Amino acid sequence: MPEGLDHGDVKAMSAHLQLSPGELLLVLGAVALVLARWLPLRLRGPLTVVAPTVVVGAGCLALIAAGPAAAWALPTSVFPEPSGRFAIGTGVLELADPERPETARKDSKDSKDTGHARYLGRTEHEARVVSDALADYAGLPGILLDGLPRAHTHAAYDVPVADGGERFPVVLFSPGLGGVRTQNTAWAEELAAHGYVVVGIDHP
Template sequence: MIWLEAVLFGAAVLALALALLLRRARRSGRVRRARRGVRAVEWTAAAAALVLAAAGGLVVWALPPVDFPEPSGGYAVGTTTVQWTDRDRDETWTEDPDDRRTVVAQLWYPAEPGTGTAGAPYLGRTAAEARVVTDAIADGFGLPGSLLSDAARARTRAAAGAAPVRDGAPLPVVVFSPGLGGVRGQNTAWAQELASHGYVVAALDHPFDSAAVVLDDGTVVRGRLSVPEGSEEEDRLVSEWTSIRADDMRLALTRLQEMDADADGPFADRLDPGRVVAAGHSFGGSAALHAAAGDDRFAAVIDIDGFPHEADGLALPRPLLVLVAGRGTGDAVADARYADAVTAALAAADGPSCALTVEGAAHLSFTDAPLYLPPVPSIVGSDGRTRPLATTADATLAFLDAALRDPAADPRAALAPFGATECDS
């Protein structure tokens, strides 16, 4: 009886918390693109509160144990986390003149089978770090950390500290930036799938932006960003934050090149400096565009459902892929504005560029969220828990293989099987 009452209470709290999360997300704006579709979902969450309170068993439906899909490629997947400091760049978020900008990056890569420790923790190097991160994410929305406890305990399909594969040609690299307040592990399923097909993915934590970043010495850096909706300062802040992230991505590329050149390091001669992609989700997608526009070391760009701020003034490398959530925001004006900005970004690219609309996808469909959030279509799309992850990875791989591995291939043709595509040559 006590167990049942606890389940029922937790279910009601879950549904109420979801409604509060979505209402808060709508107020913040999330730089116009994140947490899309929240208006319709508030009604769904309110109704879910009644249903869940009457049927505690649906808690499992709402918050299932996190089970990452097995990567489909031919390589085992390894992962490691590194910390990089830019000695030439001040940390603008602190007043200490001696502080220098530091980022934390997690690498997923093709690995030698049987090396490393299988089942690396999700969202942190350790279970304790993962709990710090999930608590910070929950706290950012005014929710109890217990709602993300399964995510904090989850294990991935990668082996921690595995040896990078030694055979074959140097590996192409994808530098990834998460959404506003996002963390380096939010696209783990996508990163593992790419790594199993021969790519190295370096995903970044952006201190003072990401919900929580745990540095090597144990220091926890909490996120400080908030967007004043409707404020005249919004455009200035977005430009400033985008610039910081773009510089973080360039720093990551420089450090990766140094790792490749380090004859005594595990990645010596394993990374291909001529095949590097800037990628990001939501706000990170905009940062990827700006990082690549200011650095010709990036050979291509992937913007995953991010508003391409000021893209019409950029000179982008080719090619460019923009993945668009087919469900939209629920706001016709906002969706039209986004469509215009995407068209401008495609026109700014120097060569083949495409926007692929993924039907049924919501904004969070492109992250790991479908694995552990309630399967409400306006939150995580309408294709189930694993199909959105597969679609995102398959389309990305088709684009990358055509852009980086086959000079004769047309990235636009490679994307045709995945849905409605708008291209600009």
């Protein structure tokens, strides 16, 4: 996240962008009402009389359709089923510098999920922080990545490694510029299902 920009700032920016169509509709409706009310009768035509109704009606229909359209266009991500024979577990080793602010740290009031792990974080709060930061980094409205915090993987939290005296190869995953350790989760799960230990890191 850029310096000086915290989670609240990103959420506020995202919310403002999401409300922009509604705000524009209100402005257009107000202009149409002013024209219909204050233009001299000789300057009013059929359009100035019906414009407020048309603008407001069309805007309402657009807003009603926006919800299902967004759900269809931006669904929650579903990860492919891994093809290997091993069950998949995941865990996080967090190394924190007490001298640096950490907005993505697990909130003590936000308990870790049970069952399958979330895609972008251990908790919903952490997943949303990461999703908002990714959207901000890419210059996108937060709503475009809104499904990512709800996505779950095939891995379970904090399960022990298979105990059969076996040795497992290790793959180190280092994301590129602006990336996060979870971004190639589908590949990591496929490797883990075939007996690899995948270690992903988040760079400071």
